[in-house]
Amino acid sequence: MSRLFGTNGIRWLVESQNIDYAIRLGIAAGYFFGTRKQVAIGMDTRTTSPMILNAIVSGAASAGCGTVMLGVTPTPVVQYAVREMHLDGGLMVTASHNPPEFNGVKFFSSDGTEFSKSQELSFERIFAGKPERAPWDSLGSATAENVVQQKYRDSVLSHVGGGNRATAIVDCANGAAIGYSPEILAAAGGNVITLNSHPDGRFPGRMPEPLEENVGALMSAVKAHGADIGIAHDGDADRATFTDENGNYISGDMSLAILAMDAVERAGKGVVVTPINTSKVVKDVVESRGGKMDFTAIGSPIIARRMMENRAILGGEGNGGVIFPEHQYCRDGMMAAARMLSIAHRRGPLSSIIAELPRYYIKNHKIHITPGTEGKILEIVKKNADGKITDIDGIKSTAFDHWSLVRASGTEPLIRITVESDDENLSARIMAEKVKAVGDIIKSLS
Helix, strand or coil: CCCCCCCCCEEEEHHHCCHHHHHHHHHHHHHHHCCCCEEEEEECCCCCHHHHHHHHHHHHHHCCCEEEEEEECCHHHHHHHHHHCCCCEEEEECCCCCCCCEEEEEEECCCCCECCHHHHHHHHHHHHCCCCCCCHHHCCCEEECCCHHHHHHHHHHHHHCCCCCCEEEEECCCCHHHHCHHHHHHHCCCEEEEECCCCCCCCCCCCCCCCHHHCHHHHHHHHHHCCCEEEEECCCCCCEEEECCCCCEECHHHHHHHHHHHHHHHHCCCEEEEECCCCHHHHHHHHCCCCEEEEECCCHHHHHHHHHHHCCCEEECCCCCEEECCCEEEECHHHHHHHHHHHHHHHCCHHHHHHCCCCCEEEEEEEECCCCCHHHHHHHHHHHCCCEEECCCCEEEECCCEEEEEEECCCCCEEEEEEEECCHHHHHHHHHHHHHHHHHHHHHHC
């Protein structure tokens, strides 16, 4: 049985699958959640999202499952609605940061968290089979919801408060953040200037992934307007990345460190959960302030569930996805934006905060491989590794002056290599060594 799910939901090139594919996903979802159950469903601004959403709603209805339709809305709002409305699950039609010709679906459990691996496998078995359809008098119904959205906004504001007098430029990427992030930041006290704040699924302003190479207009606007902070969302707004007041891009690891530092200082202690590919800067700032680190395999569902287990005060990844448990156990770009606005107001210029943090140099590389060879490659990497070895996701080797991680991609036939140290030349040298070593292993297997 082939896998449907990647690292974060199901995604596909729309032209490669016709509408029957979306209907089948809806039927499988309806059967998975169950007859007479109700699930929330929202969508991003992609031109194909209404078509796919309606196909899924129809498919779910044919299996007897009802839907609560939230319209164009960020992914975290769908997750919030599932929990707030005591629904049986949720779906979000989005391809997140992928280009406009892609689309996909994210799936949520009854507590609003993303599907676990076991739930993904169960769904895939249903999809591969022939799910039963409901009789004509037991079809699911579709209703619209327009109240929980404001409750979501109020929840974010309840955790950051008002009076955060800072000027923020927010780049919504023509995506799902448009009806939420600017309004929330303004209500939190910010003077808000917007970029790409009209819905357009072609993403004319920039590509939806908020990487440094995609947010040049935001960086320039921050400098031109003398703003205190720049904020960039991805297509479905479960992530946010930032610039300082000088328009300098802040890496996801560095913004996670700032948010983790603030969380530990406000709590006085606490556990912060991150995946094993997170920069050491996060560990340094957390432990130096009395907090503790807990490392997991890569993936926000894994992080969220570990946070629940140990009552963590913050969790997140170095891609701009941060989880604030006092709000909800999912990545939330609007909550991250509001909290970083508050930090800029309370603590002063972001550039000054960054200047006080340790500096590390992290490098990434990917190598294409023959599908199915991942396990053997990692087995040999582990056998040859030195230093302290961690194998919860790939093979991480930690020495006194650097660490490296070799892991298989969760979505593509790739080996991903990450190296970090406090010396840029050392990081480059170690990366070259790792790339050669992995390349030699691949050659030996061909």
